[in-house]
Amino acid sequence: MSDSKNRYSMETEIFSQPNLIDSSINNRISFDNSTFLFPEIENFKLNVLSISRIIFTGMGTSYNAALYGAKVMEEIAKIPSIALNASEISSDNFFSNDEILLVSITQSGESSDTVEMMKKARSSGILQVLVSESNKSKACNISDIYLPINSGIEHSIAATKTFTMSLLLLLQLSIFFAEKKSIFISHYIKEIKKIPLGLSDFINDKKVIDNIKEISKYISTYNNIFYLGRGKLFPVVLEGALKLKETSYIHSEGYISEELRHGTFALLDKNIPVIICATDDENYEKNLSMIKDLVSFKSPVIAILNEGEKKLSKITNKALFIHKSSNISMPFFSTLVFQLLAYYVSLKLGNNPDLPRNLSKIIKNS
DSSP states (O other): OOOTTOOSHHHHHHHTHHHHHHHHHHHHEETTTTEEOOHHHHHHTOOGGGOOEEEEEESTHHHHHHHHHHHHIIIIIOOOEEEEEGGGOOGGGGSSGGGEEEEEEOSSSOOHHHHHHHHHHHHTTOEEEEEESOSSSHHHHHOSEEEEOOOOOOOSSSOSHHHHHHHHHHHHHHHHHHHHTTOOOHHHHHHHTTHHHHHHHHHTOHHHHHHHHHHHHHHTTOSEEEEEEOTTHHHHHHHHHHHHHHHHOOEEEEEEGGGGGTTGGGGOSTTOOEEEEOOOGGGHHHHHHHHHHHHHTTOOEEEEEETTOOHHHHTSSEEEEEOOOOTTTHHHHHHHHHHHHHHHHHHHTTOOTTSOTTOOOOOOOO
């Protein structure tokens, strides 16, 4: 439930996401035929079966979306995929170039590192897909296929809806490619259809928002915070940590949960809280083990949990419950939670969440 006056664009943009997701789903899915609609790809006559490898790339928030894209593409469409930071890609990454697809993600289409990398890929003859909000950009001029994220203009410098809509488009693209490979997809359509209403009910629940505000007040007193998550939740915790840095100036880092054991445990004490995204039931025992370790080091633990989860909540300092959701929709709930946490922490510290210091971004009309 948003504040009535919507003091900042960031708040408006966060709360607009369920409707944006609903519109995108209805534009991309033919529910009568249980198929996905990507006329941009169909018109280009891209042969999905000829793709041997997909490289997803971007910078900052877009790189976090690229990580998610690579994970869902491999999981759903069974196409080998990798996410690479655009500034780190060299010509060596484009071997077997007639079988590689490059998917570049950039909200404005003007990110210099991404644009330069795309030029390099074009000179190597790589087929390129652009995921962006703008079709009037340098990146769009380079790409072979342009896929709009349809988020609308994002005024806040801290990306929220452009990240979420990029995740959605990459999920839809993965399912579309799976369909082209004759992989059964009807269960994905059934689950993706539930996302908008589930998110709307969630963020318009006063108890949920009050809980997020309470946790925001709690973590605003710390100078360092770690975020943990596994699988498709790892890109989401990276983005959550980035949002907190941008809006609150609190040092925060995202980790694959088990990676924290390899050196970073040495930093943990009562002054460094850890936020763990533990909604993935298939990793329940691992999450339980991690939380027990964190507690033993006296680190305050804030857990994002499925509704009704009691055992884990009893051993954490704070718990935030999301609606029980599918493997497909789970990252979207956590994404909104982390965006709201960053927003409310920023307000608590007296910052302007729309205009983080030292940062800027290009806003372009589509």
